[in-house]
Amino acid sequence: MKKIYLIILFPFILKAQYNTFFRGFGAFASATESTHFYTNKDQDKRQYNLADLAANPTYYYPRNYIGHEYFNVVSGGIFAEFGKGDRWRWQTEAEWIKKGTKSRELTDPFFGTMGGYSTSKYKYIEWNNHLKFYNPAGYLAHWYVMVGVRLEYLFSSSVGAYAPYDGNFATIWFNPNAAAGYEYGLTKNWYLVTEYHYNPDLLSHRFGNIRVRNRTYEFRVGILYRPKQKRIDDCNAPRYKGPAY
Numbered sequence: 001m002k003k004i005y006l007i008i009l010f011p012f013i014l015k016a017q018y019n020t021f022f023r024g025f026g027a028f029a030s031a032t033e034s035t036h037f038y039t040n041k042d043q044d045k046r047q048y049n050l051a052d053l054a055a056n057p058t059y060y061y062p063r064n065y066i067g068h069e070y071f072n073v074v075s076g077g078i079f080a081e082f083g084k085g086d087r088w089r090w091q092t093e094a095e096w097i098k099k100g101t102k103s104r105e106l107t108d109p110f111f112g113t114m115g116g117y118s119t120s121k122y123k124y125i126e127w128n129n130h131l132k133f134y135n136p137a138g139y140l141a142h143w144y145v146m147v148g149v150r151l152e153y154l155f156s157s158s159v160g161a162y163a164p165y166d167g168n169f170a171t172i173w174f175n176p177n178a179a180a181g182y183e184y185g186l187t188k189n190w191y192l193v194t195e196y197h198y199n200p201d202l203l204s205h206r207f208g209n210i211r212v213r214n215r216t217y218e219f220r221v222g223i224l225y226r227p228k229q230k231r232i233d234d235c236n237a238p239r240y241k242g243p244a245y
Helices: 002-015 052-055 229-233
Strands: 022-040 070-082 088-108 113-138 141-158 172-185 191-198 204-208 210-227
Touching: 022 191, 070 113, 070 210, 088 141, 088 210, 113 172, 172 210
Parallel strands: 022 088
Antiparallel strands: 022 070, 022 210, 070 088, 088 113, 113 141, 141 172, 172 191, 191 210, 204 210
């Protein structure tokens, strides 16, 4: 049940927005680029002797380190857009996304010797909500920017280096998101959309003196359907039915 918690919530959230105008819905596929940032807050306390290493192993492992970029191209999701105004909108999304990092494990914490790269991979189900500023850029074309929050559920993971930390991320997590996008009209109702997202951890995963953060870039390509304009703006307008009425 926990694995479908966010998906179950999604339609109820949409239905609850009785006081907003429905603007459209769509789907997208995406590619991600992500990595981990490791911070050891006690790294400066090391005395560089074997007795200190034995007494305080967390001073030496891990060291302050930034992982190598991990690329993935099989993420995707669905979204819907709401809003009364022409410029400010609310976009809500349900997404399946993969994140991760390629990191080099410390094979000798005392001397700082590192082995080869190994990959930690994470599969998330996300419920994302964004405030969207929407601006015309020509006939049936618009550019827009978004800021918001992603709520994540960790569906599964496989861990490479730094297993004591990368293998114990929180099941429920949230992080900020900023994005820019472009929307181009294919017809009067169907649009092609492209977006680029910056999604860093605002809070660190904490393990004693160790802090780990993920940073993800995401590129999306999708299709969007918008109802005819009169169905949005003129649904409550009075209609003339003739002199007999």
